[in-house]
Amino acid sequence: RVEGSAEQSDTLLIQALRAKASTVRWQAIAVIGVSSGVVYVVVLLISWRAWRAFRRQRLSLEAGESRYRDLFDNASELIQSVRPDGGFIFVNKAWTETLLYSHDELKSFKIFDIVHQDSVEQFQTVFQGIISGGPSEKIVFQLVAKNGDLVDVEGDVSCRFEDGEPVSARGIFRDVTQRNRAEKALETAKESARSVAEVSAAIDEVGRLAGTSPRMEDVYGPLVEKILAIVGADSLCLTVVDEDGSSFIVLHGSGAAWPVEGREPGAKLPLQGSATAQILETSAGFHVELRDNEETATKYPALLPLREAGNRSYIGVPLMSSGRTFGALHLLSQTPNGLSENDLPLAQRVADQIAGAISQDRLFKRHQATTAALSQSTERYRQMAELATDVVFTTDARGVFTYVNPVAPKLSGFSEDEILGRHFTEFVRPDWREKVRQFYVGHLRGRTPETLLEFPIITKSGDVKWMALRVRLVAEGGATRGFQALARDITERKQSEERLQKSEDRFRSVVEQAIDGFLVVDRSGVVIDVNRWFSDNLRYTRDEMLGKSMAEFIAEFKTERLTQVWARASHASQSESFTIEDTMLRKDGSEFPVEVGVGLMEVEGGQCLFGLVRDVTERKQSEHELRQAKAQVEQAGLARREFLANISREIRIPVSGIIGMTDLIMETDLTPQQREYVGMVGKSAGSLLNVIFDVLDSSNLEAGKLDLDRTPFDVRDCVSDALRMSAFKVHERGLELVQYVDERVPATLLGDPVRLRQIIVNLVGNAAKFTEQGEVLVSVGLEPHAGESQDGGPQEGEAVKIHISVRDTGIGIAPEAQQAISESFAEADGKGGGSGLGLSLCAQLVGLMRGDIWLESEVGAGSTFHFTAEFGHVTDFENAVESGPVSGLQGVLVLLVDDNQTNLNNLSQVVAGWGMEPILATNAEQAIESLRRHATDDRDVSLA
Structure with missing residues (x-):
């Protein structure tokens, strides 16, 4: 069984073979080596006794190695062994648990890959020294864990040699990260304690400048460099949220590693996805180590661009005023762990003092802006009042004029001096004064913010003018100070309304005298208005119909039908109407048919349906009689068609016999005169037969039966x-x-x-x-x-x-x-x-x-x-x-001869459509001449 990869160049032990000679037992060991694609096989023969001794020695070594491995794995130090090229040979359990790399992952790494970049040069110098034969050395450096954390280690490194060549570099290290951080925190605390007086003095200076300087740069400018030095940050930025809530403004930026927020004062940037937005979401300060790992990308996505710019530590604290976060203070360090949780209180204290200074500055500027805006508003109001086409005036709480614009004298005929100091009701027409006075007394008591009233006034010349007056109540400190009013001359509108009213009265008179009924209903079918026609025809009085549903006056009234009529009227244009038919009920219960022209009309309550109703009893009777007459005509037409069909059949039989017999007679020996007479008989019979067929077809067409x-x-x-x-x-x-x-x-x-x-x-x-x-x-x-x-x-x-x-x-x-x-x-x-x-x-x-x-x-x-x-x-x-050229005929010359020019043109178009080239001739002489002419041109005419 082969253990390992066949592509490795290491020597592999694959199996043990036993060989037996005549008197000695031998052990064969086959060793395979692979290098550059070539397989090397070496077979060693040793005696069986020597082999057993070798096996005992190997098992003893393996047992010892196992004991040492257990010892290394249980050690608290980080123990590693690497090849001269830096590749890992062995790491203990404490090493993998601290740096989080697995043994499989380390196969693709070298020791230099996990040494922090700031320590690589130092580590390489020490490493080269020991593998070159130098003594073991103590070293302090930083390793980078798999999650991006920096691990401070210190320890000894040495190298093992065989036959004068370095085999492995061994290192035993202690993790001193927590110790270093505690020492740094202690040092930071001492430094912070030493800087309290200096920071307090700087913050007091911020407060003093905030009340005297209109420029915020003068307030926080001197403080920035001092904050960077005390906190140990490389970059600082102050941002505040803009009034639109979707962007922020950079107040101050210092340092070169601030790529996202911008460093130009006054820069306005989108809020979404920014570091400022991250602060606003939490409304609390926080510290983050900017590591290249999934946790940073998930929890702090807005800070990733800061890491790409080379920053490694970040502190962000909110700027708050009256419990509301309106900005942020950002601090950055390009050194890992350059900023820590211990720096948060100092950063927040600085942020609070800066927030107070900004708030005081904003309040000062807001007061200046309000004062300027009020002055500008007052001036604009006066200019607008002077240029207005309507009357603009103010009164005190009693209703006495305190200001009028130039339109008031022009409209009333009174001078400004004649108006000011007088009560506004003195200009109201006498019959309206009490009504106007009561109206505004109620307005004053009810403290209504704004009212509108129309009333007539008397001008200096005695003319009557109608005014539409809109009045606003002016209150201050809970007390009424007066009124502001805008008055518009609506005399022409009132005159138009009066003319319209007269026109409506005339229209009402015409409607009442109309020969047709006039009806208005609302959306629910309730009668709003009717004319006298309904009293004459339905026997109801006008008062009896008003407010009643149309269901009482329409036979078989259905709500669905009313809904359909409304829908159709709504889709029609305003000037368009349509006609429906219905049946109305008289007061005595009798019915009669009506035709109603329906449309939409505007009334004070909104849109309504109007109907022009006509009694169509006589027309319906006439239509009934017409339908009966039409049925009689159709019946007569049917009888005529049946007659024509029967008579044509009776005629066709003898005529067909005549035609057949004339054809037979024409085949016999006849004199020329007889043949002429018989031919005339046959033609006449054929003509008669065609007439019969035409008559039948025409009759069927007329009846729509064809x-x-x-x-x-x-x-x-x-x-x-x-x-x-x-x-x-x-x-x-x-x-x-x-x-x-x-x-x-x-x-x-x-x-x-x-x-x-x-x-x-x-x-x-x-x-x-x-x-x-x-x-x-x-x-x-x-x-x-x-x-x-x-x-x-x-x-x-x-x-x-x-x-x-x-x-x-x-x-x-x-x-x-x-x-x-x-x-x-x-x-x-x-x-x-x-x-x-x-x-x-x-x-x-x-x-x-x-x-x-x-x-x-x-x-x-x-x-x-x-x-x-x-x-x-x-x-x-x-x-x-098929149309178009025919295969094999394209370009073939063809001679066409015909004394009829029409036939010649038709044939020419046909053969040209086949791709042939026609030559036209109207007689034999032209045809022969064309044949001779084309023969001399070496182009024979293939077809004639």
């Missing part, structure tokens, strides 16, 4: 199907039918393809009827929409609105006829032989699709019917048509 399907479909296939259905009629008239679908139109839409196809077929058929030559062009594009993406197409999930136009090159439509078609979608004239129902049906279907339909036309230039329709946008990967 619903649109909502299924995915390919818009290109839908348009193509519609054109194939119309192709025969168009080509029969010798016209070209052209289709163009914008590539931005989505491949798959969600809607009703059957009705979309029906609209297109109707419009194409209508265009073909009025076109003698040329073409019919059906274009499908995307209507601009807020939901379009950056590439111009719609976003997934957005509604898509497509724009379809049907353009012909026919005769066109005059403007007056366009207006007629736009209004009724009837035929412009009878040349087409249609009924006009197709256009009407298209308009209704477009409306169901949330679109619009309109016409653009010019006589002789053709017509264009436009309509828009809204569909859902879905992604159908199976049916979606």
Whole structure:
């Protein structure tokens, strides 16, 4: 079993092997050494007898070592043994208990790591001397315990040598920390006793200066250096809490190791987290040794920056006045244990004397400030009174004027001399004098601090002016000294109030004569006011209704409904009202319906609900009759639809037979004249059948019975199907039918393809009827929409609105006829032989699709019917048509030849969308010339 680490270079004893030869018993000892990653094995062979002697000797040595170890562990001295490099070999129990390090922790330390920095140089000199062969020496130095405490030790150190080389340095030390502290305390006490007279004299000087000098620096400046010398501190700082309670002010700072509080007099710093705040929390002085340990960080976090600045001892004592802590005196020492608990009484005595000096200084300055402020306040009061726009005056306790500002003479017409010395009630209108006098006698007896009264006065010219007077009682020493008053001219306001009162009287007269009822209720539904309408209609008098709940006048009254009405009125604007319907009760118990316009209005008690009530009995009767008439009309419409459905079915059967028979006749041998007649019969029958279908669809649309399907479909296939259905009629008239679908139109839409196809077929058929030559062009594009993406197409999930136009090159439509078609979608004239129902049906279907339909036309230039329709946008990967360049076709030259310019332009856009380069020609000569020209350019036309 290997004991220790395989990485150590020490020799390890791993096991004992027994070997037996022919006549001698041998003991084999295998020794393994590891150094620089190389393993060395040495095997020693000794005789068994020699081995037994070796074992007895080793056991004896181990027993002796155990006895010595027990002796060392029970010793009170600190005993240690270290290697020449300073690494620990052995420490006794007293050593670990004093310095608090465990044996495992010491494996990573050297003796120099725990010697205090002030003793390192001395210790290293002694240590080097003894391991170099010098004699053992006595040494006194300081060790640093694990918790940061300094331990004073003294003792002897010596070195053990083997073969002339140092093996270990041994030390036996005594802990003299308590002895040194007692000696220092005794010395401090003696020094303090010697300095009592000097400190007392300095403090008396503080008291003398505090009463004569306006500068606090003169008070505590001479004292600071003396305090530092007596107490043994390196730094001192005086701080006081600012009036705002969240910061403190530095009065004085001395010493270089004061990094946090600042040392500039007058510096204002945050209180939270400072050493001053720590003193305020305890309101008692305390001493702290600033050690780098968890206890200091937990109990005194505000003092940690002081330790980082190199300080090791701290004393803080409060500055107190009348039992209230208003600041702190801070003392610091950069020497461990430089300050102690014994220094606290002296520091507190100094702090008390300084606190008294500061308090006297503050009192002196406060008195000066109060006197100055009173003088400034009096002057400001006089200036403000002179500049005020209202009357400002004072009287004595009897009510006789002692001061008036310049506004009083201007307002009253009396001079200042005519006012002063007279009683203020002499200027009050005679019918109000007794009332005003009684009011202020009660004010004086009741010692009310402030009162307000409005009353009229008589000016020197005899005019009446209304005054709003606010009066304050002036008391001193418990006795009334007079009054201070502010009077404002409110004549215009009183006149406005009088006009308002007259207006309200007129309004009341109008309300009383109104043909509708006027009602005001409070928040709980109690009637505040009503007009005469209620007496005429409910048979109650006004007095019978006032103060009663609306529950007595409303049938099936519910509090919840009143709450809802209040909430709705509160959310409406002040000028906005709304209407509700209710049923009112007459005094005889009969009921009648009413319509009430409800709103909010302001009254003296706050907000109230008002209602304009109208009897709607006759209107309700008319509405009932109207509903009955509407029901009769709907019944008639239903009968008409049923009739149309039945008659159309009866007509469709024979018409379908006629169409079938004409188709069969057309397949037989007919003369040209017969074929013409039969063809006309077939066309007429087909037209009749289309009219029947249009009539049925129009009837269903009118009744709201026609619903649109909502299924995915390919818009290109839908348009193509519609054109194939119309192709025969168009080509029969010798016209070209052209289709163009914008590539931005989505491949798959969600809607009703059957009705979309029906609209297109109707419009194409209508265009073909009025076109003698040329073409019919059906274009499908995307209507601009807020939901379009950056590439111009719609976003997934957005509604898509497509724009379809049907353009012909026919005769066109005059403007007056366009207006007629736009209004009724009837035929412009009878040349087409249609009924006009197709256009009407298209308009209704477009409306169901949330679109619009309109016409653009010019006589002789053709017509264009436009309509828009809204569909859902879905992604159908199976049916979606890929847009954009097609692989393998990019850059390929293609020759397009067509004598129809519209077809040529449409084809050009299609192939360009595939990435091809189109060459356009309208006849054979242009096509051949284009082929020859591109052949000479070494760019062959791949497709024509």
